[in-house]
Amino acid sequence: MTIVPPNLRGLCAALVAGTTLAAYPVVAQQRPSLNLYGSTGLIDMPSGESQPDGALTATTSHFGPISRTTLTFQITPRLSGSFRFLGIRDWNKNIGCLPACTGVDQFDTYYDRSFDLRYQILDEGRYLPAVSIGLQDFVGTGVLAGEYVVATKSVAPNLKVSAGLGWGRLGSYGSIGSPFGTRPPLVIGSGGNFNFDQWFRGPAAPFGGVEWAINDNWTFKAEYSSDSYAEESGNRATFDRKSPVNLGVEYQRGDSFRIGGYYMYGSEVGIAAHFLLNPKQRTGGGVLVQAPDSIEPRPTRTADPDAWSLDWVAQNDAGQILRSNLVKRLKDDGIEVSSISYDGRVAEVRIVNTKIDAEAQAIGRTARAMARVMPASVEQFEIVPVVSGMPVSKVVIRRSDLEALEFAVDGAEQILARAQIVSVGAAQNVAAADMETYPKLAWSLGPYARLRLFDQNSPFKAGVGLQLNGRLEVTPGLILSGKVTKLVASNLDDRPPIPGRKLQAVRSANYFYDKLGDPAIETLSLTYYRKLAPEVYGRISAGYLERMFGGISTEVLWMPTNRRWAFGAEVNYVAQRSPDQQFGFNLPQEMYQTDAAGVEVGPSSYRVLTGHVSGYYKFREGFHAQLDVGKYLAGDLGATFSLKREFENGWRVGAFVTKTDVSAADFGSGSFDKGITLEVPLSVLFGKNTRQVRTTLLRPFGRDGGQRLEVDGRLYETVRSYREDGLTEQWGRFWK
Amino acid sequence: MMKPFISLVLGLSLLASCGNDTDSFAVARAAQAMAKATIPAASAPAAPKLRRADLKDILSPIQLISIEQRNQKALVAETAQNGSVSTWSSVDKVTISLRNGVLVATRGLGDDLMAASAQPPSLKPAGGAAYTRLYTILNGSDQPVRVSATCSTVSNGGQTIEVVERIYQVTELVETCQAKTVTFDNQYWIDRSGNIRKSRQWVSPEVGQIVIEDLR
Numbered sequence: 001m002t003i004v005p006p007n008l009r010g011l012c013a014a015l016v017a018g019t020t021l022a023a024y025p026v027v028a029q030q031r032p033s034l035n036l037y038g039s040t041g042l043i044d045m046p047s048g049e050s051q052p053d054g055a056l057t058a059t060t061s062h063f064g065p066i067s068r069t070t071l072t073f074q075i076t077p078r079l080s081g082s083f084r085f086l087g088i089r090d091w092n093k094n095i096g097c098l099p100a101c102t103g104v105d106q107f108d109t110y111y112d113r114s115f116d117l118r119y120q121i122l123d124e125g126r127y128l129p130a131v132s133i134g135l136q137d138f139v140g141t142g143v144l145a146g147e148y149v150v151a152t153k154s155v156a157p158n159l160k161v162s163a164g165l166g167w168g169r170l171g172s173y174g175s176i177g178s179p180f181g182t183r184p185p186l187v188i189g190s191g192g193n194f195n196f197d198q199w200f201r202g203p204a205a206p207f208g209g210v211e212w213a214i215n216d217n218w219t220f221k222a223e224y225s226s227d228s229y230a231e232e233s234g235n236r237a238t239f240d241r242k243s244p245v246n247l248g249v250e251y252q253r254g255d256s257f258r259i260g261g262y263y264m265y266g267s268e269v270g271i272a273a274h275f276l277l278n279p280k281q282r283t284g285g286g287v288l289v290q291a292p293d294s295i296e297p298r299p300t301r302t303a304d305p306d307a308w309s310l311d312w313v314a315q316n317d318a319g320q321i322l323r324s325n326l327v328k329r330l331k332d333d334g335i336e337v338s339s340i341s342y343d344g345r346v347a348e349v350r351i352v353n354t355k356i357d358a359e360a361q362a363i364g365r366t367a368r369a370m371a372r373v374m375p376a377s378v379e380q381f382e383i384v385p386v387v388s389g390m391p392v393s394k395v396v397i398r399r400s401d402l403e404a405l406e407f408a409v410d411g412a413e414q415i416l417a418r419a420q421i422v423s424v425g426a427a428q429n430v431a432a433a434d435m436e437t438y439p440k441l442a443w444s445l446g447p448y449a450r451l452r453l454f455d456q457n458s459p460f461k462a463g464v465g466l467q468l469n470g471r472l473e474v475t476p477g478l479i480l481s482g483k484v485t486k487l488v489a490s491n492l493d494d495r496p497p498i499p500g501r502k503l504q505a506v507r508s509a510n511y512f513y514d515k516l517g518d519p520a521i522e523t524l525s526l527t528y529y530r531k532l533a534p535e536v537y538g539r540i541s542a543g544y545l546e547r548m549f550g551g552i553s554t555e556v557l558w559m560p561t562n563r564r565w566a567f568g569a570e571v572n573y574v575a576q577r578s579p580d581q582q583f584g585f586n587l588p589q590e591m592y593q594t595d596a597a598g599v600e601v602g603p604s605s606y607r608v609l610t611g612h613v614s615g616y617y618k619f620r621e622g623f624h625a626q627l628d629v630g631k632y633l634a635g636d637l638g639a640t641f642s643l644k645r646e647f648e649n650g651w652r653v654g655a656f657v658t659k660t661d662v663s664a665a666d667f668g669s670g671s672f673d674k675g676i677t678l679e680v681p682l683s684v685l686f687g688k689n690t691r692q693v694r695t696t697l698l699r700p701f702g703r704d705g706g707q708r709l710e711v712d713g714r715l716y717e718t719v720r721s722y723r724e725d726g727l728t729e730q731w732g733r734f735w736k
Numbered sequence: 737m738m739k740p741f742i743s744l745v746l747g748l749s750l751l752a753s754c755g756n757d758t759d760s761f762a763v764a765r766a767a768q769a770m771a772k773a774t775i776p777a778a779s780a781p782a783a784p785k786l787r788r789a790d791l792k793d794i795l796s797p798i799q800l801i802s803i804e805q806r807n808q809k810a811l812v813a814e815t816a817q818n819g820s821v822s823t824w825s826s827v828d829k830v831t832i833s834l835r836n837g838v839l840v841a842t843r844g845l846g847d848d849l850m851a852a853s854a855q856p857p858s859l860k861p862a863g864g865a866a867y868t869r870l871y872t873i874l875n876g877s878d879q880p881v882r883v884s885a886t887c888s889t890v891s892n893g894g895q896t897i898e899v900v901e902r903i904y905q906v907t908e909l910v911e912t913c914q915a916k917t918v919t920f921d922n923q924y925w926i927d928r929s930g931n932i933r934k935s936r937q938w939v940s941p942e943v944g945q946i947v948i949e950d951l952r
Contacts, residue, residue: 281876285847285942290829292843294816358878407821407833407840409851409870412880648877684876687846730878735850736843 030160030213033221033250033258034274036061037136037144038070038082039116042209042223043246043262043270045170047162048130048152050120053077054645056277056653056678063262063270064239065089066232071676071698072116073653075645081655082116083676083698084137085459086144094237111459113700114144122151129153136170139194140670142186143231146170147200150207163208166226167200173228173244175203193664193671209246219250225265233265242266279651279684287357288687289736293329293368297403298376307376310344319431322347322373329369334689335362338386338476339433347374348382350391350427357650357683357691358733359385359721363395371402384424385722388529388713389477390537392722393561394424412732421724423561425534440473448485452514454700455496463490463514467522481712482524482544490518500596502666503704504576504606506548506633510702512579512591513547520581522547527713535560537715546710547581549574549633551607557715561723564618568716571611572709574633608635610709616716618725622646624654633707636660640706642677648729650681650693658706670701786811788901791951799824800900801832802947803845804936811951832948837924837932839939839948847942850874857889857909857924857932864888869913873940885913885920897925897934899949904933913938920945 032049035041038059040049051057051074060069070084091110092101104110118134129151137144150164165171168183183202186195209223225244228234233241243266250260256277262270301308312318319340326337326349334355341348349370353362366383374381381402383395401418405411427433448467453459465487472480492514501508513520525543532538537557544550551574559566578584579591585605592602612630619625624646629639638660646652657674664671676698682690720726786800786809794813801824802809812824812832821840823833830844838854850872871883892908906925913920920938922945927933934949 278876285940286874288844288846290844291825291831294823294825294831294833295818296816297818360878403818406818407835407851409853409872409882410880411851412872648879732850732874732878732880736848736874 030154030158030211030219031252033211033219034059034072034272036063036262036270036272037068037116038072038084038274039118039134039136040080040132041150042162042211043221043248043260044225044227044264045162045166045207045209045223046118046132046134046136046148046150046164047160047211048120048122048132048150048164049124050074050078050080050118050130050132051276052278054278054280054647056279058275058277059272061270061272063264064268065091066239073645075653078120080118082114083700084114084116084144085454086110086112086114087459088232088238090238091236095235107456110143111454111456112141112143113454114141115139124153135199136168138199142168142195142198144169145186145195145198146227148207158213160211161208162211162223163206165204165206167202167204168198169227169230170207171203171205171226172230173205173226175205178203180204217252219252221248221250221260221262222246229265239265240267246270279647279649279653282649282684283687286687287683287689287733287736289356289361289689290332292365292736293372295368295371295402295406298399301376304376309375310377312375312377313342313344323432323434325373326366326369329372330365333362333365335366336434336437339427339430341427341429341431342374342378344377346380346382347378348384348394348427350384350386352386353691355691356689356733357681358730358736359727360731361689361733361736363727364734364736367397367402371399374399384427385727386476387719387722388473388479388527389475390529390531390719391424391427392719393724393727394420394422395727396420396422406735412734415734416728416731421561421727423534425531438473438475441470442473443468443470445469448487450485450487450490450492450514452492452496452510453698457496458494461491461494461496463487463492463518465490465518477529479527479529479713480525481527483522484519485522486519490514498594499668500594500600501668501704503634503636503662504608505592505602506576506606506704507702507707508704509579509591510548513581516579517547517581520547521583522581523712525550525712529713529715529718532556537719539713539715541711541713544577544583545572545574545712548577549709550577550585551575553709553711555715557719559616559716559719559723564620564725566616566716566720566723568614568616569611570614570630570714571609572711573609574607574709576606608633610635612640612708614716616720618646618720622648624652628708632658632660632705633709634662634704636662636705638662638706640673640708644677649684650679651684652677652679654678660706662705667705668701668703670703673699673701673703673706675699786900791900798951799832800949800951801826801830802949803943804947805944832946834948837935839922839935839937839946842939842943842946845939845943847873847940849939849943850880855887855889857911857926864890871915871938871940883915883918885915885918887911887913887922895925899933900951906933917941 032040036044039046041047053074055074057072065088067087070082072082074080088110092105097105114137116136118132120132122131124130131151133149136146146166146168148164148166148170152160152162154160180200184197205226207226212220223246229241232238246264248260248262252258258274260272264270299307323337323340336352338350338352351366356362363383367381370381379399381397384391397419405414445468448465450463452461467485469483523544525541525545527541530538539555541553553572555570557568575585578586587604592600594600610631610633612628614628617625624644626642631637640658642654642656644652644654654677659672678696680694682692797814799812801812810826812826814822815825816823821833821835823831825831833841835854836856840852840854842849853870866886866888869885869887872880875881889909889911895906895908897904897906904927906927909924911922923936924932925934936945936947938945
């Protein structure tokens with residue numbers, strides 16, 4: 001194998017030409033594979049390609065003493081981000097500090113988190129390669145820090161060649177000099193700093209390799225690595241790096257799984273498993289639901305004048321009869337008919353959609369039921385989805401459009417173009433309302449899991465048990481809800497290292513909440529929702545609002561249905577709950593214990609006034625931004641910015657950062673709060689109608705600065721899926 | 737699909753005193769009884785073969801649909817008519833919609849055919865001249881995707897087919913369609929009076945073809 005250092009000047013020229021050449025036809029390509037860092041690449045080195053837009057991949061890889069687990073998201077077609085958890089075994093074994101190792105050497109296994117960003121600057125063309133530029137571990141401790149520019153070209157249908165230039169640890173073996181000057185030493189501080197001045201500085205070294213697809217399933221890879229593993233192999237002798245050459249064979253099973261075996265650095269055996277997921281795809285095709293009612297066109301007025309008579313409007317029990325007929329037709333779809341009102345020509349139906357993930361389908365099914373049930377004189381259908389007693393939008397559809405477009409090839413687009421979606425207030429002239437079903441009780445007893453990730457002793461702790469959930473809707477919008485949990489098996493009692501703190505332990509005493517709160521009353525609260533004006537929503541919640549805080553929470557939201565923005569304000573007065581998560585608010589001194597010198601103490605009760613003003617914006621391209629500014633639980637002032645990529649079918653992948661007036665030193669490890677969120681709609685996984693979503697939050701450091709109250713049922717997420725953009729993003733399901 | 741049947745009755749109940757719902761209750765009930773008798777469960781390995789005698793009590797039009805890839809069958813009865821499109825429903829609410837015998841929509845199959853343009857199959861196909869058919873299918877993000885297929889129809893001449901113990905002299909037409917991502921065939925077996933006795937038509941990439949047999 002010959003490794004040709006890439007010509008930097010050529011790369012830059014390619015960079016400039018990139019935008020115009022992007023449209024070139026691409027040679028038949030193998031799928032871009034992942035490396036042991038969970039990034040698109042060879043074995044230990046990156047490649048120039050990207051994963052398909054939106055792809056979400058999880059990689060776990062192990063060789064010698066080194067284990068990496070990485071979650072990577074293709075944020076846009078060109079930009080991807082990774083979050084990685086690293087473990088290096090035998091960290092302090094060979095440096096002669098045992099048994100009294102301190103500081104970074106105190107751990108037998110060193111754990112660290114890292115973030116990467118990479119951008120594909122050039123698509124592969126007939127002659128030009130795919131080129132990507134990447135920052136590895138670009139924020140924080142920088143143990144894995146490295147930068148690279150790499151190009152990949154398919155030279156034959158089953159053969160790809162990659163070559164690149166690396167800096168940082170990717171420039172640590174076989175360096176060709178420092179083209180952009182020396183690399184300043186890393187100032188770690190409390191971590192969480194962007195290491196700008198290091199990027200692309202210091203020695204640069206070439207790397208490269210080949211990827212040969214033997215057939216559709218099997219791939220052979222060989223690479224020359226520019227990583228000397230100076231710390232792991234050199235200083236700490238955790239393994240012996242004998243050679244820069246790595247070899248591997250990978251097996252791809254279906255679209256979603258890939259496994260590889262490798263011979264690493266002339267001395268170690270490695271394995272990797274990759275899980276690939278495209279949120280844009282549904283498992284097994286479309287959602288499997290029963291067919292809807294067909295539209296039965298009305299007879300013409302001349303053919304059947306009686307059917308068009310308006311006598312029914314004056315009929316006393318017409319409202320009850322129409323409503324109960326709608327209820328029968330919509331019951332199987334989980335659509336409740338909360339009220340109807342009408343005159344001879346217009347009928348308004350208010351619905352509660354309990355089951356269908358696509359809001360448009362709930363509207364479509366209601367429209368079909370109305371077309372079956374409503375007397376012929378009703379030409380205008382007005383459908384109002386209601387959530388927690390609050391009507392959100394009004395969808396106005398002409399019945400003759402429904403009749404005409406049921407089988408049109410572009411029926412979805414046409415009916416949307418002719419429908420109107422407007423803001424709505426309280427119902428007027430209600431002819432019949434849902435009275436019999438209140439109070440409504442929903443409860444469930446099910447499995448429960450609690451995870452505690454990323455502590456320095458063992459990064460994965462978990463407990464499993466049972467949870468009892470109850471929700472009693474006393475009247476529309478007045479909801480008593482609670483959740484009780486009991487662990488059955490757990491290692492959450494294992495005490496993690498608890499670093500010293502400067503703030504009230506609003507979150508960092510979580511170990512004591514895990515240990516003492518079993519069983520726990522996680523929440524028990526009364527919430528009242530009310531639509532205050534056609535575009536303004538309100539909420540008051542009181543009780544045990546979350547596992548660490550109880551009190552009162554109030555919120556208002558201004559959200560016009562036809563806009564992509566909304567503004568909200570929230571004020572809470574809360575007290576910290578006892579770690580046993582019973583009814584008390586006493587804080588035992590035990591929960592203030594840390595590993596810092598001396599005995600830590602704290603107040604025996606803690607109350608705080610906390611609140612935020614929030615702005616929300618949904619971009620057309622499927623991104624959603626939120627900015628919250630206010631006072632956090634520890635009394636710190638600051639702001640949180642979150643950005644999510646939102647797929648139409650409900651998948652959401654996001655990241656957030658919070659910066660408050662707490663200094664990086666007082667905050668502790670990580671310097672500021674940040675994390676990743678993943679929301680998975682179960683309807684996409686199972687192909688069935690359900691509105692359930694599983695939300696996962698990954699927070700590399702759980703500290704006390706920048707922490708918000710975690711009250712359930714905040715207004716914006718409660719109502720926004722019935723705003724115009726939410727109703728229409730899955731509009732294809734209107735006719736399903 | 738086709739698992740424990742949920743009664744169509746709920747969906748077809750009549751409006752008591754206002755409105756003009758004219759769903760035919762009897763057909764639904766007969767179809768349900770029929771389906772229970774003839775198609776115990778879709779996944780059951782040896783479903784009893786449908787016999788003509790099983791159909792003698794049904795006066796309304798009935799068709800038998802078979803989903804090839806899933807080895808599932810269902811009886812469907814006509815439940816609605818909108819213009820020239822008639823919709824046929826099984827008791828567990830799988831529907832097909834036909835315009836002059838050409839499949840223009842399905843529901844309840846998962847990856848459904850949301851809508852399609854239709855060329856009525858002609859006994860005298862225009863010698864394989866190409867025409868365009870549009871199929872609308874939802875992608876994984878629930879966005880309507882239009883599959884534009886270039887199709888042409890040729891006649892395979894006269895044949896004899898059997899549809900549940902009845903023999904028909906028919907002409908077989910084969911419509912071959914080619915789109916960017918998929919190629920498929922539709923077949924129509926048409927008797928001398930121009931009725932489609934049997935057809936095999938494409939639904940979507942996941943569902944593939946379904947066979948529709950007219951039991952009238």
